[in-house]
Amino acid sequence: MERVVYLACGSASALVQPFLDNQVGGANQRGHEGGFLDRATARKIAIDAFTSATERDIHTGDWLDLFTIDRTGIHREKRELKHD
Secondary structure, three states, X not given: OOOOOOOOOOOOHHXXXXXXXXXXXXXXXXXXXXXXXOHHHHHHHHHHHHHHHHHHOOOXXXXXXXXXXXXXXXXXXXXXXXXX
């Protein structure tokens, strides 16, 4: 089994994975320093990835359930992705 730091699954994974490779993994970026993302940056990247996916993939839903896990527990945020 391969250990991964981030991964896209589902019908839009072919759209989301290259975006994550670039934004999280620093693929094709000079001077990118790896490391963990802060919570606000990770949240923004996740929302941007699914907002883009919902525009290109008809099987991606119109809502995003975003879960954040920290020492205080599991937090759920529901966001509308399509506004049309």
